[in-house]
Amino acid sequence: MYFHYCGIPILIFFCERVKIYRRNNAISHNKLLFQCFYNRCSAPAYHLILEGILILWIIRLLFSKTYKLQERSDLTEKEKEELIEEWQPEPLVPLVSKDHPSLSYDVVTGPPSHRIIVNGKECINFASFNFLGLLDSERVKLKALSSLKKYGVGTCGPRGFYGTFDVHLELEERLAKFMRTEEAIIYSYGFATIASAIPAYSKRGDIVFVDEAACFSIQKGLQASRSFVKYFKHNDMEDLERLLKEQEIEDQKNPRKARVIRRFIVVEGLYINAADICPLPELVKLKYKYKVRIFLEESMSFGVLGEHGRGVTEHFGVNIDDIDLISANMENALASIGGFCCGRSFVIDHQRLSGQGYCFSASLPPMLASAAIEALNIMEEDPGNNIYIHKNKCILPSSLIYGGFCRTPGLKTVGEPLTPALHLQLENSTGSRTNDLKLLRAIVDYSLDRQIALTLARYLDKEERFLPPPSIRVVVTVEQTQEEMEKAAQCIREAAVKILK
């Protein structure tokens, strides 16, 4: 195309030159230049003009842009308006059917303590994570009340801007002392704790090895970190080692890059979704072998496992300094609100400027911090005794509780004997999650009618990375007596026989 257009003038130009040259043929070589100039002057005016135009044309062609084969297809304003007119967005939210299983919540009237009134029926609570029964403790309540009288309810600011109260500092110090770590940091929301802690350290390009059964807040933390996530099979150390080895080989290919990629293993001490304990000693071995840091989420195990209730590290006798970061919420065993992270100052202090849920959120109401301090006091009072294990051992061996639930036909118990929250799953699934949930809900309703408050473990089906099978979660606390537990086990058995046929 280009040559097609510019070729014609070039052709004309050369014809002109040749004509002039021929006319000057007879002239000797050294006179050529002069002759050329002379000829130019004597040439007719139209020649000069024509040549001038041609030269300008060539220059223009040389510097002008090449032609585009296609014409620009910019939309006109009218077309744009039409597009805008035509566009129909999806509704903001899809319509929820009225009989959606989780649309109508169970309503609790009165305190959510050991004896709980659910949907108007008084029941024994086998659903709340009130492991140590501290929710009903008069001492905790009075401490919270006196704190309320001093500080009011809200903090009206984030920690940085006059939202730090002396009780926050006290609670952080107490938690650090209790866990025997250098430093602790508190968050105002349990869920936000590990979800903020992970992205404070692990950034884009870093690698996190995570157990498949990790809870939702870990998953959200990983998503916020934008790191590269590798899931290993639940509690399967061989699978983890396989992934670590793979990474090692990868690192050898590009050692420069490997030197800046941080690696983390994120595990739960006691899995809320699987009700079993992580093999911490093996994890620590892998940590030093492959130089990976360990983040441990202990919301379920804090206050429950270990001789003093310090969690999985104490349970296994692992040196707590070998774990880089421990996070737990204060909403289960401590029966307050919020969460904390603890570890070495080198690690923890970084969150004070980088933990999003710490920096950008209002701080924990001081009365809730005071309640947590008092709950810690109660936990520490009896040295050498973890109230959870101690009381349960006095009343009945935990294996008995476990056994009680185990003997239910049609249901299988998931979890280790030590765990405070077991899962009852269907032995034979009907094949559809909705139907399974309906069956389990029927068992829950049956028990509710017989003074046993149970709950289904709820998940966001589409959002969970690995959706656990539907289950009823049974929580064992120190307040339940042997009779109550036997009654509950009996009740579930009856329900299972009746409903599952």
Next chain:
Amino acid sequence: KTRLDKLCLLNQKVNVQPHAAYALMQVKCNENGKARYRSTYRPFIESFEETPMLVAVLTYMGYGILTIFGYLRDFMREWKIEKCHIAREREEQKDFVPLYQDFENFYTRNLYMRIRDSWNRPIYSVPGATFDLVERSSNDYNWTFEYTGRVVKDVINLGSYNYLGFAENTGACATAAGEVTVKFGVGMASTRQEMGNLKRHEELEKLVASFLGVESAMAFGMGFATNSMNIPALAGKGCLILSDELNHASLVLGARLSGSTIRVFKHNNMQSLEKLLRDAIVHGQPRTHRPWKKILILVEGIYSMEGSIIRLPEVIALKKKYKAYLYLDEAHSIGALGPYGRGVVEYFGLDAKDVDVMMGTFTKSFGAAGGYIAGRKDLIDYLRTHSHSAIYATSMPLPVVEQIITSMKCIMGKDGTTIGRSRIQRLAENTVYFRRRLREMGFIIYGNNDSPVVPMMLYMPAKIGAFGREMLKRNIGVVVVGFPATPIIESRARFCISAAHTKEMLDRALDVISEVGDLLQLKYSRHKVLPSLDRPFDETTYEENEE
């Protein structure tokens, strides 16, 4: 009804005349010895005075010098000439990949550490109009603090977000919360969907819905998480989120967790927003050019660092024109704006139904904790079943719920008193007075005339620490903010006005600010301040009797 109709009409004209929104304002006046409220409209005035050139140059130089010294000191620390206070990695883990990149903490180590005492000051009382601070000192240039055991009493509090003064340890709210504490305890130990849904939670939600004038509402335990855990339920892959550049971290995190495409428009700039909307609909998704599933606009009512108020009438007009959805975060504006404290929607005299998602927090005006989302019933029903917070997070503690219910009833006048009403009035008066006086003194003040968040420009890094310390010496607690919370040269002090502040307190604070302002040469403004009018813009003023 005429009042609202007229205002709606005014605000609908916004399409024709950009930059002219009208705010509803109520002025108390005495007539025949009786207090009356007069409704007036006033134009929407926001100012962001330009940084003087010399100041900008000096500020950059300040940072330059700090950086050079930072490198020098890092060098000395490296060679052990200077003592190093930084916590170190364990010996056993020295050969691990470093947890922090070296430059990551350069700013913290060399700039923040110098003025660290201006933040995290521990307080020892209610964060009310005045508070007591725990005194602390440092012998190693802020690396560690020691508590002297003394308490600095009666510091005027210009830092807490206590807009309506409900941070109290006496009075109706504290009493009600105390009763509940004794009866119910503080914990919940379960989620809303499992065993943590108390009757009182549902009552709170009904109250919030009626306060905001919408069909339904849902409450959550943490304001930050209300955003970050609910936006992912509303938008997902194939959706577009248009977010103001100065949106709070929680909105940004929520948008990121949702997996949608995020585009950012200039702060409160409607041309920028419209351009993004047009382009998005015309061009569709990148690469595939499929049409977007939906477009969600994220804005805040009052921006807490700028003190600006969202141009809501224009945003609503755009949202309607382009069929986008609007998510309005009223963390700072609920309770603090509007003649009845119903936030920015009422401030402009608009209809709450035009905002698709109304979000707000209970931390600020209500003196409690947590947040809410309100809107149409189908939205809330969907959130009840799909909100991350309802399923995985422990529900709200009851004393906090009680504080919110009592304070909200007070604001609505449902407690049979006019306390709430007069506090809203007081806050509006305090705000206008405080802003006017500061401007008259010659400070550069950012934001809207009606915003109780008052940012005052400091610019230079050295003045951040100096201002905070000098104010505290004179018993006034202020918040100072620098990079990264603000652009690098726009360091500022921020005052939060409260209804609990008396005129004497404000006057004292203003005198001190003026004194420190002279000392540190902070009176940068080159604008001439016109003598202020006592009555606001009154072309459209008309009278209306209430009570």
